[in-house]
Amino acid sequence: MLNHTEIQSFLENGYVIRRGVLSQRDIETYRAAVDRILYKCRIEKAHQYLRHIDGEKDDIWGVNNIFHPSIREHALVESVGHPQILGVIEDLIGTQLRYHLCTLLVSSEQKPYHINWHRDSARDGEVPLERLLARLKSHVQLNGALYDDETLYIVPGSHRREITDAEREILRNSPKADMPNQMAVKLQAGDIVFYNSSLLHKGYNKSGAKRQTLHYALIVAPPEDEPPNPESPTSQEWLNNPEFLDNLSPRIKPLFDNWLKYG
Numbered sequence: 001m002l003n004h005t006e007i008q009s010f011l012e013n014g015y016v017i018r019r020g021v022l023s024q025r026d027i028e029t030y031r032a033a034v035d036r037i038l039y040k041c042r043i044e045k046a047h048q049y050l051r052h053i054d055g056e057k058d059d060i061w062g063v064n065n066i067f068h069p070s071i072r073e074h075a076l077v078e079s080v081g082h083p084q085i086l087g088v089i090e091d092l093i094g095t096q097l098r099y100h101l102c103t104l105l106v107s108s109e110q111k112p113y114h115i116n117w118h119r120d121s122a123r124d125g126e127v128p129l130e131r132l133l134a135r136l137k138s139h140v141q142l143n144g145a146l147y148d149d150e151t152l153y154i155v156p157g158s159h160r161r162e163i164t165d166a167e168r169e170i171l172r173n174s175p176k177a178d179m180p181n182q183m184a185v186k187l188q189a190g191d192i193v194f195y196n197s198s199l200l201h202k203g204y205n206k207s208g209a210k211r212q213t214l215h216y217a218l219i220v221a222p223p224e225d226e227p228p229n230p231e232s233p234t235s236q237e238w239l240n241n242p243e244f245l246d247n248l249s250p251r252i253k254p255l256f257d258n259w260l261k262y263g
């Protein structure tokens with residue numbers, strides 16, 4: 001599905017953008033599901049795992065744990081197995097995978113959204129080279145745009161090297177400022193960017209445009225013959241619920257089985 005150039009771009013630059021891969025029907029189905037979730041989060045206050053602006057409870061820029069029963073939408077659960085999502089991730093890092101996170105990124109309603117530059121594994125960006133190189137094919141994160149979205153900024157290639165002095169200065173002293181070689185990831189509705197979460201990146205919705213973006217990550221699972229982790233995951237216990245597991249399509253069930261096995 002992915003060509004050699006796309007796979008190389010993911011490894012070397014830390015990202016690959018796939019244009020127009022969600023159909024109009026997918027987009028409409030997912031938007032309707034996100035609308036219902038946001039109603040439950042904003043109006044009914046039915047869900048507690050929210051990303052708040054400046055830590056204040058009055059505005060949100062994202063919804064975590066979207067498979068929690070309080071807001072679960074079957075179409076979004078199954079979207080993980082969309083050929084243009086799971087198929088692409090398999091091309092990038094192989095088929096032995098496990099669920100890591102499924103989240104929504106949305107436009108805030110009251111306050112501007114602008115978060116600091118960071119790597120996901122280290123807010124200050126300080127990660128030894130050895131660890132960065134070990135993560136080149138360990139996971140894939142994605143932003144799948146349901147509306148045009150220019151919010152994600154990245155520094156291409158920064159996932160495979162330690163930060164420079166200039167970057168360190170910005171991360172420490174002005175963590176929202178422009179970075180040398182920064183790039184806005186410009187997505188149209190239906191585009192998906194797949195990226196390495198060690199990239200230096202930030203979120204900045206400069207224009208305040210409406211945003212509904214799928215934000216998922218899968219990671220490589222240990223080989224099948226590796227014994228399970230004796231302790232099952234202590235977070236997201238609802239993913240252990242038979243009602244959830246029994247309704248998963250065969251395509252995505254292994255992702256959640258592996259979460260329980262190795263999570």
Ligand SMILES: O=C(O)CCC(=O)C(=O)O
Nearest residue numbers: 105151152201202203204
């Ligand atoms: O808004 C975005 O696209 C970036 C989100 C982000 O950096 C994060 O979830 O860590």
